[in-house]
Amino acid sequence: VKVDANQTGQTREGTITLQSGKQLTQVVIQQMGFATQIRASESALKFSSSGGEETLTVLSDGYAWEATCPKWLTLKDVGDGKVRIACQKNDEAHRTGSIIFKEDNVSTSIFVSQAGKCTNCNGSGEITCSMCYGTGHSGYGIFYSPCIGCGETGRVGCPYCGGDGVVE
Numbered sequence: 574v575k576v577d578a579n580q581t582g583q584t585r586e587g588t589i590t591l592q593s594g595k596q597l598t599q600v601v602i603q604q605m606g607f608a609t610q611i612r613a614s615e616s617a618l619k620f621s622s623s624g625g626e627e628t629l630t631v632l633s634d635g636y637a638w639e640a641t642c643p644k645w646l647t648l649k650d651v652g653d654g655k656v657r658i659a660c661q662k663n664d665e666a667h668r669t670g671s672i673i674f675k676e677d678n679v680s681t682s683i684f685v686s687q688a689g690k691c692t693n694c695n696g697s698g699e700i701t702c703s704m705c706y707g708t709g710h711s712g713y714g715i716f717y718s719p720c721i722g723c724g725e726t727g728r729v730g731c732p733y734c735g736g737d738g739v740v741e
Contacts (some may be wrong), residue, residue, distance in 0.1 A: 574602060582606045582634030608635025608676040613683050618672075620660040620687040622739060627658045629683070635676040637680035643670035646685065663689045667740035688741045691734035699728040 576695050576696050579585055583606040591598050614630040630636060631654050640656070645668065647659040658672070667689040671682045690696035701707040704722030719725045730736030 576602070576604055579604045579606045582608050582636065583703070606635070608633050608638070608679050610634055611638055611674055611676050611679045612681050613674060615683055616649075617684040618658065619741070620663075620685070622663045622688040622690075624660045624662040624687075628655055629658065630654050631656055631674050632682075633674075633676055633679075638674050638676035640672060640674050642672040643668075643685070645687070646672065648672070650687070658685075660685075660687055663687050666690050666692045686741075688739050691731055691738050691740050693733035694731035694738060696738040698731055698734065698736045700731050702727055702729045707723045 574589065576587075576619040584603060585606065586601065589600045589602065591600065611631065611633040613632075615627075618627050618629075620627075625688045628651070633654075642658075644649055645661045645663070647661075649659070651655045651657050667687065669684065669686045671684055673680055673682045691698070694700050702720060702723035703708075705720035705727060706712045707727040709720050709723060709727040710717055712718050720727070723729050731738070734740050
C-alpha cells in the first residue's frame with residue numbers, strides 16, 4: 574500500500590476492501606498527521622522589571638506542540654491555543670531570551686526582554702564624570718577650577734540608561 578504524505582496535521586483513516594469470490598475482508602489504514610505550520614500571535618514580548626503576565630495564541634495545524642523558554646519565564650497552556658506567559662521579578666541586569674514553540678519539523682520563536690538594572694551604572698543612574706574623574710574639579714595649581722561637566726558633583730547621568738538606572 575502506498576499513500577501520499579499527510580500534510581493536514583490530522584490523523585486520517587481509509588479502508589481497503591478485498592474480495593476473492595464471495596469472500597470479503599476490509600483493512601483499515603490509519604495515517605498520523607504532522608504539523609506543517611506553527612505561528613504565534615506575537616513576535617516579541619517586553620516585561621517590566623516587576624514581572625507580569627501576557628497571553629498569546631499559538632496556531633498550528635498539528636495537535637501537540639512543545640515549548641522551551643528561559644528559567645525566568647513560566648508557560649501555561651490555557652486551552653484553545655492560548656498560552657499564558659508569567660515573568661518573574663528581575664532585580665538584576667536587563668535580560669533577553671526566546672520562547673520556542675516546536676512541533677514535528679516546524680518551529681517559531683518569540684523574542685522576550687525584561688527591564689533590569691543598568692549594567693553601566695549598576696542601577697544608580699549615574700557614572701563618574703570623565704572630565705574630572707569624579708573629583709568635581711579639574712586642572713592643577715592656579716588652573717584648578719570647578720568641573721563644568723558635572724557641576725562639581727563628580728557624577729553625571731548615565732548615557733546608557735538615560736539616568737533612570739533601568740534598561741528597558
